[in-house]
Amino acid sequence: MSPLSRRHAVNATMTVLTGLAVVVALVPLVLLLWLVISKGAAGLSWAFFTHLPTPVGEPGGGIGNALLGTLYLVGLACLVGLPIGVGAGVFLAERGDGRFGSAIRFTAEVLSGVPSIVVGIVAYGLVVVPMRRFSALAGGVALGLLMVPMLARTTEELVRLVPGSLREASLALGVPQWKTSLRVVLRTALGGIVTAVLLAVARAAGETAPLLFTALNNQYWNFAPDQPTASLTVQIYNYAISPYEDWHQKAWTAALVLLLLVGALNLTARFLTRSRLSRGQR
Amino acid sequence: MTAPADKIVVEKLSAFFGKAEVVRSVTATIPALSVTAVIGPSGCGKSTLLRCLNRMHELTPGARVEGSVRLDGRDIQGGDVDPVLLRRRVGMVFQRPNPFPTMSIVDNVSAGLRLNGIRGDHDAAVEQCLRQAALWDEVKDRLKAPAISLSGGQQQRLCIARALAVQPEVLLMDEPTSALDPIATAKVEDLIHELKARYTIVVVTHNLQQAARVSDQTLFMYMGELVEMGPTEQIFTNPRESRTEDYITGKFG
Numbered sequence: 071m072s073p074l075s076r077r078h079a080v081n082a083t084m085t086v087l088t089g090l091a092v093v094v095a096l097v098p099l100v101l102l103l104w105l106v107i108s109k110g111a112a113g114l115s116w117a118f119f120t121h122l123p124t125p126v127g128e129p130g131g132g133i134g135n136a137l138l139g140t141l142y143l144v145g146l147a148c149l150v151g152l153p154i155g156v157g158a159g160v161f162l163a164e165r166g167d168g169r170f171g172s173a174i175r176f177t178a179e180v181l182s183g184v185p186s187i188v189v190g191i192v193a194y195g196l197v198v199v200p201m202r203r204f205s206a207l208a209g210g211v212a213l214g215l216l217m218v219p220m221l222a223r224t225t226e227e228l229v230r231l232v233p234g235s236l237r238e239a240s241l242a243l244g245v246p247q248w249k250t251s252l253r254v255v256l257r258t259a260l261g262g263i264v265t266a267v268l269l270a271v272a273r274a275a276g277e278t279a280p281l282l283f284t285a286l287n288n289q290y291w292n293f294a295p296d297q298p299t300a301s302l303t304v305q306i307y308n309y310a311i312s313p314y315e316d317w318h319q320k321a322w323t324a325a326l327v328l329l330l331l332v333g334a335l336n337l338t339a340r341f342l343t344r345s346r347l348s349r350g351q352r
Numbered sequence: 353m354t355a356p357a358d359k360i361v362v363e364k365l366s367a368f369f370g371k372a373e374v375v376r377s378v379t380a381t382i383p384a385l386s387v388t389a390v391i392g393p394s395g396c397g398k399s400t401l402l403r404c405l406n407r408m409h410e411l412t413p414g415a416r417v418e419g420s421v422r423l424d425g426r427d428i429q430g431g432d433v434d435p436v437l438l439r440r441r442v443g444m445v446f447q448r449p450n451p452f453p454t455m456s457i458v459d460n461v462s463a464g465l466r467l468n469g470i471r472g473d474h475d476a477a478v479e480q481c482l483r484q485a486a487l488w489d490e491v492k493d494r495l496k497a498p499a500i501s502l503s504g505g506q507q508q509r510l511c512i513a514r515a516l517a518v519q520p521e522v523l524l525m526d527e528p529t530s531a532l533d534p535i536a537t538a539k540v541e542d543l544i545h546e547l548k549a550r551y552t553i554v555v556v557t558h559n560l561q562q563a564a565r566v567s568d569q570t571l572f573m574y575m576g577e578l579v580e581m582g583p584t585e586q587i588f589t590n591p592r593e594s595r596t597e598d599y600i601t602g603k604f605g
Binding site: 167233235236238239240241242243244245246249250253254257258260 | 406408411413436437438439440441443444446448450451452453454463464467468511514515518
């Protein structure tokens with residue numbers, strides 16, 4: 071074989087092999103989507119979104135409280151995680167060059183690798199044990215703690231992207247450092263930070279483990295932060311491990327709803343990022 | 353005090369980045385209500401000297417200064433001087449236009465007032481500053497448009513308007529036209545001419561012709577030292593130092 075045709079052959083083989091790898095990687099994703107949609111779509115109805123769950127055997131019933139509970143938990147998580155995560159990120163970007171800064175950065179890195187169930191145990195110790203009851207607050211703290219390291223690192227990167235010339239422009243106007251950081255630098259990075267927050271929220275909404283022994287579950291509507299709260303993920307878990315056929319059906323449908331929710335958040339984040347980038351290119 | 357008094361007096365000023373001494377024992381005076389140009393080859397310390405005049409130099413990690421800078425007779429390096437308040441008296445315009453990208457034209461001009469919590473009629477102040485910066489006629493119909501929608505030359509005049517809004521006494525300009533085309537440059541130079549009736553202006557420039565056109569007195573710096581200082585006409589026609597002559601006749605730099 072001539073060197074040229076040999077190179078062509080190698081090229082063709084590698085193209086086929088890498089293409090195969092893509093197909094293999096896509097198979098689970100497509101299967102997952104197909105399974106969830108085909109099995110879950112049957113149970114979709116307006117009542118499924120608005121009604122309370124029903125006991126075994128009783129027809130109808132929905133996951134209204136779990137859907138609302140997930141939103142409620144994520145809201146509480148934002149209250150906990152946003153100020154700490156974004157604040158830490160701004161600090162790291164503006165003042166994080168010293169030893170203290172690298173210590174925080176290292177901590178955030180380690181934290182983002184901690185299994186989520188461990189974060190759940192921490193929230194259990196921090197909130198559930200002193201309050202002597204499972205509560206939405208505990209679940210919110212658990213999810214909030216999960217969001218912190220992710221938010222801190224992305225915020226830091228986004229704030230560092232803000233040109234130093236803007237910081238100087240503000241300082242040269244006689245604006246104090248802290249106000250420059252908040253009102254000029256953070257304001258400029260805000261578009262990207264909103265995207266990062268959406269991604270963090272999407273991740274938190276999909277977590278089960280940290281909620282198992284913090285927010286627990288609830289068969290009824292709950293708006294009180296000191297009471298146990300239902301969530302989509304824990305509800306899916308409970309339905310899925312049950313021995314009942316109609317609960318299995320509900321697990322699939324609830325999974326589909328969760329998938330749609332998380333997917334919508336991710337798509338919004340992508341859309342925001344893209345419009346921001348195209349604005350920057352103009 | 354009788355005009356023209358010395359607005360700024362620099363005495364034996366040295367500026368360092370870490371161990372590197374980039375400004376070496378410079379002594380100079382800057383008269384009030386005049387334009388002072390600082391010229392010299394790249395890396396001669398002229399920008400650093402400028403940044404010492406409103407204490408922006410010290411914001412760089414590892415930077416420090418020795419010697420004194422007096423504004424109206426008072427040492428600005430003193431412990432009783434708040435650099436934040438100093439910078440409201442000594443404004444600055446940078447090499448590249450740097451409007452705040454998230455703000456509209458009008459918000460950029462009033463940024464210094466709003467961020468510093470200064471109350472008053474901001475709209476009137478904005479109009480006055482935009483007029484002073486010779487930008488009003490071009491933007492009066494689209495004040496709410498994003499500042500980054502302006503051209504480079506307009507952005508630079510916007511930055512000048514923004515600096516004027518906090519009513520400084522001194523305006524420092526760090527190569528304000530180096531990123532601009534000739535037409536925009538001419539507009540900014542005209543502006544400098546007009547502004548010196550009300551402000552003391554120090555302009556760092558790479559462009560010798562520009563220094564000759566706009567300034568009343570010129571400082572020539574080389575390797576961190578002030579080589580010569582004098583009326584612009586004398587510096588350009590009859591320099592005392594041979595290094596000055598070599599530089600302005602294009603033998604180096």
